[in-house]
Amino acid sequence: MSVPDARLPQVNVSRDSRPAAAAPQTEQPAPKPSLRQRLTELRGPGIRPRALDARALAALASNPGCRRRALLDGAGVDKTALAQALGSPASYGQSRFALARGNSFEARVKADGGAGLLRLLHDRLRPGTPAPGDGEVAVPDLSAAGPEGRAARTALALREATADGGWTLLDHPMLAVEVAGSPAYVEPDAVVVHPDGGWTVVEIKSFPMIDGVADAAKVGAAARQAAVYVLALEKVAGHVAAGTGRPAEVRDRVLLVCPKDFSNLPTAAAVDIRKQLATTRRQLARLTRIEDIAAALPPRTTFDLRLADDGTTATRPAEELAAAVESVGAAYAPECLAACELAFHCRKRSREDGAVESLGRSVRGELGALHTIGEVLTAAAPCTPSPGGAPEDPAAAALRRAAALRAEALAAAPVAGGPAAGPVRDTDGAGAAHGRQEPGCR
Amino acid sequence: MPLIETLARMEAAAAGAARPLATVRHRHLSEHPLVFVPLTTSGEAGAPLGALVGTDREKPLLLAVPQPRDRDLRFAFLAELADAVLPYVDGFADGIEWEERKETDPETGKKVPVQVELCADAPQLIVPSGAGIEFVRLMGRSMRFRRTAEQDPETPYPAPPHVPLLGRWFTHFGERAQVPGSCLLLSMTGLLTRHWATGQSALEDQHLGALLSWIDPPPGVSGRAAAERAESARDAEGQLLCPPAGPATDPAFDNRLLAPAMARYDAALPGAHEELRRLVEGQLRPTWDAVWQGNDLLRALPPGARVADRWKRDRWSYTAHRDRVRAGEPPQPKRDDAVTAARKLSSREAAQTQLDAQEALDDPLVMAARRLAGEAFAGTVTGVGMAYSEGARPMPRPLVTLRTDDRPQLSEGAKVHRPLPGGKTQPAAFVAYDDPASGSLTVRLTGGMGRGKVPEPGSVPEPGEAVCWTLFEHAPRGGPERPEPEDTPWTHGGPPATEPSGDAPDPMTAEDFL
Numbered sequence: 001m002s003v004p005d006a007r008l009p010q011v012n013v014s015r016d017s018r019p020a021a022a023a024p025q026t027e028q029p030a031p032k033p034s035l036r037q038r039l040t041e042l043r044g045p046g047i048r049p050r051a052l053d054a055r056a057l058a059a060l061a062s063n064p065g066c067r068r069r070a071l072l073d074g075a076g077v078d079k080t081a082l083a084q085a086l087g088s089p090a091s092y093g094q095s096r097f098a099l100a101r102g103n104s105f106e107a108r109v110k111a112d113g114g115a116g117l118l119r120l121l122h123d124r125l126r127p128g129t130p131a132p133g134d135g136e137v138a139v140p141d142l143s144a145a146g147p148e149g150r151a152a153r154t155a156l157a158l159r160e161a162t163a164d165g166g167w168t169l170l171d172h173p174m175l176a177v178e179v180a181g182s183p184a185y186v187e188p189d190a191v192v193v194h195p196d197g198g199w200t201v202v203e204i205k206s207f208p209m210i211d212g213v214a215d216a217a218k219v220g221a222a223a224r225q226a227a228v229y230v231l232a233l234e235k236v237a238g239h240v241a242a243g244t245g246r247p248a249e250v251r252d253r254v255l256l257v258c259p260k261d262f263s264n265l266p267t268a269a270a271v272d273i274r275k276q277l278a279t280t281r282r283q284l285a286r287l288t289r290i291e292d293i294a295a296a297l298p299p300r301t302t303f304d305l306r307l308a309d310d311g312t313t314a315t316r317p318a319e320e321l322a323a324a325v326e327s328v329g330a331a332y333a334p335e336c337l338a339a340c341e342l343a344f345h346c347r348k349r350s351r352e353d354g355a356v357e358s359l360g361r362s363v364r365g366e367l368g369a370l371h372t373i374g375e376v377l378t379a380a381a382p383c384t385p386s387p388g389g390a391p392e393d394p395a396a397a398a399l400r401r402a403a404a405l406r407a408e409a410l411a412a413a414p415v416a417g418g419p420a421a422g423p424v425r426d427t428d429g430a431g432a433a434h435g436r437q438e439p440g441c442r
Numbered sequence: 443m444p445l446i447e448t449l450a451r452m453e454a455a456a457a458g459a460a461r462p463l464a465t466v467r468h469r470h471l472s473e474h475p476l477v478f479v480p481l482t483t484s485g486e487a488g489a490p491l492g493a494l495v496g497t498d499r500e501k502p503l504l505l506a507v508p509q510p511r512d513r514d515l516r517f518a519f520l521a522e523l524a525d526a527v528l529p530y531v532d533g534f535a536d537g538i539e540w541e542e543r544k545e546t547d548p549e550t551g552k553k554v555p556v557q558v559e560l561c562a563d564a565p566q567l568i569v570p571s572g573a574g575i576e577f578v579r580l581m582g583r584s585m586r587f588r589r590t591a592e593q594d595p596e597t598p599y600p601a602p603p604h605v606p607l608l609g610r611w612f613t614h615f616g617e618r619a620q621v622p623g624s625c626l627l628l629s630m631t632g633l634l635t636r637h638w639a640t641g642q643s644a645l646e647d648q649h650l651g652a653l654l655s656w657i658d659p660p661p662g663v664s665g666r667a668a669a670e671r672a673e674s675a676r677d678a679e680g681q682l683l684c685p686p687a688g689p690a691t692d693p694a695f696d697n698r699l700l701a702p703a704m705a706r707y708d709a710a711l712p713g714a715h716e717e718l719r720r721l722v723e724g725q726l727r728p729t730w731d732a733v734w735q736g737n738d739l740l741r742a743l744p745p746g747a748r749v750a751d752r753w754k755r756d757r758w759s760y761t762a763h764r765d766r767v768r769a770g771e772p773p774q775p776k777r778d779d780a781v782t783a784a785r786k787l788s789s790r791e792a793a794q795t796q797l798d799a800q801e802a803l804d805d806p807l808v809m810a811a812r813r814l815a816g817e818a819f820a821g822t823v824t825g826v827g828m829a830y831s832e833g834a835r836p837m838p839r840p841l842v843t844l845r846t847d848d849r850p851q852l853s854e855g856a857k858v859h860r861p862l863p864g865g866k867t868q869p870a871a872f873v874a875y876d877d878p879a880s881g882s883l884t885v886r887l888t889g890g891m892g893r894g895k896v897p898e899p900g901s902v903p904e905p906g907e908a909v910c911w912t913l914f915e916h917a918p919r920g921g922p923e924r925p926e927p928e929d930t931p932w933t934h935g936g937p938p939a940t941e942p943s944g945d946a947p948d949p950m951t952a953e954d955f956l
Contacts, residue, residue, distance in 0.1 A: 091682075093693030096701055098485030138821060208487035211776045254609050261948055262488030283721050334643035344674065351455075351666075359451050360643040366445050373452045380449060396815075402446045404847075405810035412806050413465030 038294045039075040044304025049076020051147075052184035057177070058224035059339040061283035065331035067293050069340055074179065074290040077303045079341035085305050085314035085321055088344035101264075106189065109204050109266045113139055114169035114190075121192055121200065121255050129195050132167040139169050147185040150174035155236050161193040163244045168193040175232035179284065180400055190231040191253075197247040199237060201229045201254040209258040209267050219256065219271065226254040227276035231284065245304040252277060293328060301327050333361045345400040368395030382407075446811045447639060455641030458664035459593040460657040464637045465807050467743035470625040470753035474568035475737070476530050477502070479570055479578050479729050480691040481722065483510040484696055488584045491518055491691065491700075492722035495526050499638040499734040506722040507709045508715050513599065520585060521602035528604055530565055532609050535764050537562045542854035564626060564753075564760035567615055568737070570650050570729050571631045577689045578627060579616030585609025586773040587947040597947075600629060606773065613774050614763045621790050623752050623797035626760065631687075637743065638834070649673055650732050651684035658739055685725045687732070695725060746804030753798070776945045780935045781927045788921065795918040803861055803916060812912065813848045821846030823903045824882065839895045843876060843884045844909060851913070858885055858911040866890060867916045885911065 015238035020294035043049060052073055060066075060073055068102035072079055083090050109117050114137050122131040138161065144153040170191040176183040192204040203226050207218045233250045241248040253270045260267035301324050305314035314321075325345070332346040332355070340346075350358040354373040357364060370376045379396035443451075447463060454461045475495045483489040487555030489510035494502040503526050507519045527937050541560045544553045569575055586609030588601035615627040635647050640656035646669075647653050647723040655668035663671075672684040691700070699721055706714040778786065780839050797912070802809045802818065812818040830836035852858075856872040876882040891897035928937045 076634035089674075093697070095691065095693040095696035098693075098695055101485035130479070152614065206485055210580070252804055259487065263948070334645040337645065354455070356452070358446070358643070359455065359641070360443065360645070362443060363451075365446050366448065373455050376449070376452050377456055398445060399449060402449050402810075402814050405814055406446055406449060406807065409806035409810040410465065413462075 010345045019339045027229045035294065039290075042071070042075040042294065042297075042301065042303055043077055044302055044306070047078075047304065047307075050078050050256050051283075052076070052177075052179055052186075052226040053239065054186045054188075054225040057179070057184070057186070058221065058280070061224060062278045062339060063331060063333065063336060064286060065284050066340075067334075068325065068328045068330035068342070068346070071293045071328050072303065072342070075294075075303070078305075081305055081312075081314065082321070082325070083302060083345055085316065085318060086325065086342075086345045087318055088348055090340075090341040090344060092341065103205045104263055105266070106204045109265060110169075110171060110190070113137055114171070115204065116266065117190065117257070118167060118169065118192065120201070120257065121202070124255060124268050124270050125251075125253060127194055127196070127198065137167045137169055138164070139171060142170060142173055143213065143396050146239065147174055148176075150182075151176045151183075151185060151388055153238070156247075158191075158193065158199070158233075158236055159240045159243060161199050162199075162246055162248045165194060165195050165197075165246070175229060175236070177228065177232045177284070184229055185372055186232055188226075191229075191233065197241075197249060198442065199233055199248065199250045201226050201250075202257060203254060203271075204257045204266075206262060207258060210261050212267075212269070214256075214269075220276075222256055223254070223273045223276045224280065226256075227273050227280040228270070228279055229252070230273065231280060260369060295325055303336055331357075333357050334359075335361070366395065366398070368393055370395060370399075443644070444811050445928070446475075446814055450639035451641060453640050454656065454665075458641065458666045459659065460638040460640045460665060461815070462637065462821065463639045463807065464743070464744040464801075464805050466805050467629050467740055468636060468746050468749065468804065468808075469623075469628065469633055469740075470566070470745070470749050470756070471737065471741055472563075475566040475568045476527065476735075477730065477733050478527070478574070478578070479687075479726050479733065480574060480689045481583075481691055481726060482577060484691055484693070485505075486510060487514060489864060490581070490689075490706060492519075492719075494723070494726045494730045495523065495525065497530065499730075502727075504719060504723050504726070506719045508718045509704060517602055517605070520605045520608070524602070524604035524608040527648050528608055528611070530862075534548065534561050534563050534565050534760065536759075559761060561757050561761045561764065564757045567624060567627045568633075568733060569627070569629050570733050571648055573648075573689060574687070575616065575619050575627060575629050575632075578612050578619075582609050582612030582614075582616050583776075584948075586613055589947050607767070610767060610773050611763070614759075615773070617757070617786075618759050620786075622794040623761075623800075624755050624759070624793070625753055625755055630733045633740055634736050636680055637740065640669070642669065646673075650687040650729065650736070654732055654735060654739075659734065678744075685728055687729045691725060695721075746801065746854060748800040748804050751890075752800065755793075756813075773945070779938050781924075781930055781938055784934070785924065788924070792918065792921075795914075799912075799914055799916050799918060801913065802914075809910065809912075812914075813850075815859050816849055816851040817914055818912040819846045819848035819850040820908065822880070823905050823907045823909060825905055826902060831887070836895070838887075838891055838902075838903050840887045840897065841873065841884050842870070842887060842903055842909075843882060845884065846881045848881070852883075856913065858908055858913055859916050860911045861916065862890060862901070863916075870911065 015370055024301060039049075047232040056073055060069060063069060072082070079116075080090060080092070099107070113130075113135075115134065118137050120133050122129075140157040140161070141149060142157060144150045144155050151174045154170065154175060156167070157170055157173070161170070172187055172189065173191050175186050175188070177186055178184075188201050189204040192200045192202060194196075194200065203222050205218065205222050230250050237248040237250050252274050253272050255268050256271045257266050257268045259265065260305065281323065303321070304316065305321070305326055307313065308315050322345075326341075326349070330342075330349075331348045332343070332350040334347075336343040336346060356367055356371060356373060356376060367376060370379055377391070380399040382400070382404065450461045476495065476497050477499070478493060478495045479502075480493040481491040483491045490507060491510055492504070492506035494504055496502040503522075503527070505519055505522050507515050511517055538559045539562050540557045541773045542555050543558050545556050547554045567578070569578060578912045585601070585605050588606045588609065589597040589604050590606060591597065591600035591703065592603060593606070594600070594891045618624050619627040629652055631648055631650050634653050634657060635644070638657045640647055640653060642652070649669075649672065652669040656665040659665045659668040666876055667805070675683045676694075677683060679698065680694050682694070685695065686692055700718075700779035703714065703721055707718055801810045809818055809820075813820060823842055823844045825843040827838050827841040827843075829841050851871045853873065854872060858870050858872060860868045860870065862868050868887065870885040870887045870889075873884040873886050876884055887897075887902060891901040925931070930937050
């Protein structure tokens with residue numbers, strides 16, 4: 001609901017400012033380009049970086065090992081267009097029904113100057129202060145030009161509200177988070193300033209809370225998103241506390257507002273996000289290593305699509321793009337399919353490589369040093385390849401035992417001998433698969 | 443994931459086609475299941491968009507809501523659904539058998555046998571995916587507290603007759619589906635993933651089209667290629683060739699086809715209603731056919747020997763709910779009290795243990811996984827030595843030596859069990875490893891040989907016979923009896939309130955807020 005449509009300002013995309021690496025006038029190495037310049041190069045000339053919203057930041061935090069995603073997101077590359085150009089488009093999209101429902105619900109929650117929302121908040125969070133009376137909630141105007149302007153306006157409003165010592169509702173404030181050396185702008189649904197200087201993030205979601213219970217996965221996603229907002233607010237709170245001399249503290253319990261049961265009437269619950277906060281803080285700190293990831297790339301690597309004049313058609317050959325994408329490692333797991341635009345591309349590669357993670361993250365646990373499906377099936381093959389006396393890998397021994405038991409059970413099964421019993425074809429396939437992996441074994 | 447299943451997935455990935463995970467069918471499949479393929483409106487919790495429902499694969503009943511934001515149209519949908527589902531569900535209520543059950547006589551306090559009714563068969567609902575099961579639960583919750591004009595003439599916006607009743611049944615089906623091994627409400631993805639391993643992750647297996655492609659690909663195409671096509675191939679208009687199995691719709695369908703068609707319906711253009719129905723059916727029909735295709739695949743497997751035993755428990759569950767409805771009890775509460783919740787949990791745990799044991803006994807492939815885990819061992823008998831128990835009346839306690847390649851996790855005196863041909867179980871105790879290198883070990887038979895001094899013929903294995911012992915019980919019993927609700931200790935909240943307060947129906951507002 002709160003995906004900001006703001007874009008990062010165009011930073012340093014002028015190609016003339018490129019370091020004169022091509023100029024051969026001296027033997028000295030060219031000056032190392034700044035990270036910002038390097039990221040601009042990765043994106044391609046004249047391409048505006050994609051804004052990193054809270055959803056993307058939260059997704060990044062859920063797969064911290066993926067250097068590819070960290071780099072592409074850090075550089076603000078349009079992953080949707082990239083996936084399209086690679087020939088593996090993402091199957092994302094939002095239904096306009098869901099969008100309309102989300103907007104109408106949010107409007108209902110914030111109706112009457114936020115009085116109803118403040119009542120819910122006071123009831124659920126029990127801040128120990130008297131409830132706001134009618135007309136006691138200030139709703140400052142936060143409109144300004146551009147994301148920086150709005151962020152500055154938000155900071156000012158937060159300062160005034162904290163100094164004022166009353167109840168204030170900030171509707172769609174704009175906050176800046178430092179991501180990989182450049183600011184990303186995120187937009188919570190609302191922030192409430194308490195009379196005691198406490199700040200509470202409000203997340204308004206359109207999934208239902210039925211009999212006080214909401215879908216755990218969706219609540220988790222909302223909590224991760226809220227953690228990004230709290231992080232962004234903490235920086236402002238530090239400034240405000242120093243500037244006004246009044247305590248300003250961002251609460252680590254956020255208010256999640258959802259439709260009640262099967263209606264469009266709001267209900268709410270306090271969500272403790274300390275865990276998500278710690279994770280996101282660690283991940284964002286880790287993101288500064290984008291510099292290292294970028295430095296490890298082959299020179300002149302870029303993800304530029306070389307868009308044609310229509311601005312949508314990529315003219316860069318898919319193989320070239322794929323090579324550029326391959327130059328930075330990914331940590332594909334099936335969970336990526338729901339969270340990353342490039343997932344279909346990474347899955348294709350992962351399957352081509354036969355990586356065991358393509359079957360699920362948990363699969364790795366029992367396989368020891370075996371990383372590909374081919375290796376696993378070879379290790380499971382009935383012949384013993386170990387040269388005499390060498391201590392055997394326990395994972396391989398377990399696999400061979402599993403394969404033998406499986407083959408034995410399938411051979412004994414009633415359907416195994418029968419003629420093409422439904423879909424159970426090739427029931428001695430276990431052996432056949434091994435044979436293909438290790439022809440010398442037969 | 444057990445290692446043996448990981449291996450099966452890898453074999454499937456290498457072969458490009460699914461591999462069996464079971465050699466028998468571990469779930470009961472009704473001769474005439476009711477297939478229910480629902481669709482919901484994106485972003486709305488209680489607004490179904492349409493459904494195909496029926497027991498005849500050639501003639502599903504199409505129900506569609508042309509404007510889900512209209513309460514009357516939603517109610518009309520629910521009424522039609524109740525008319526389609528309730529006759530099927532009620533159709534099993536009157537065919538009964540008599541079963542003998544021990545009950546405590548309230549006057550004497552003794553256990554006395556009584557004859558009770560048990561329905562001879564029970565309804566079976568099949569939905570496409572796990573999300574479909576969740577949707578049945580949700581619909582049950584949304585309907586069961588509604589009031590009809592007959593129940594309460596004063597109620598504003600009364601629900602059509604039978605809708606609250608359908609809600610109660612859907613709630614019961616949804617609750618029962620949480621019991622491991624139960625078969626009143628099944629998802630096709632759950633059924634197929636139980637019996638086949640694909641070369642993709644469990645997450646991707648939730649896509650019914652992709653899952654079926656791995657198991658039964660079209661001729662000439664590898665399972666993997668067919669699955670990738672089912673997941674993401676789109677036509678020239680950007681619509682998925684294989685629509686999602688629901689209840690969620692594809693956003694591209696919502697935005698490009700459904701929304702304009704709804705706008706035309708709202709503008710009361712001629713033919714708009716028919717067009718909407720056609721669109722909804724176009725999304726539902728491929729899934730409907732896929733569910734039946736899966737049904738065919740599963741029916742080709744022979745049923746496991748103990749499947750009927752578990753189905754009988756489903757019949758008990760159905761009979762019990764039939765009785766509750768007939769007795770006019772109020773709908774299931776919104777939240778269980780502590781006592782009910784504890785009972786449900788323990789019965790589900792018991793059902794899981796029982797399911798694990800029964801599946802292993804029915805299926806050598808499942809037993810193979812238990813053997814790999816050290817929870818069972820199979821081998822050949824190499825010697826039998828007669829021995830007797832000590833005591834006033836010595837009983838036969840033969841020592842059986844066998845050779846096995848398995849590595850069971852045994853300690854001295856550990857109880858092991860073995861199925862006998864008649865369906866009974868023979869207990870034994872582990873004695874010792876004779877020679878760990880060759881896998882030779884000895885167990886002492888402790889029962890299953892009759893009451894005489896000489897074991898009954900056939901009850902002691904002969905040398906050369908293949909035997910399979912398990913470390914787990916074959917008919918595990920639940921834990922100790924729970925105290926009666928009125929004796930609930932204070933540690934668990936004390937006795938529940940004397941009169942459980944009936945849940946109020948959801949408030950109805952003049953404005954239709956959806």
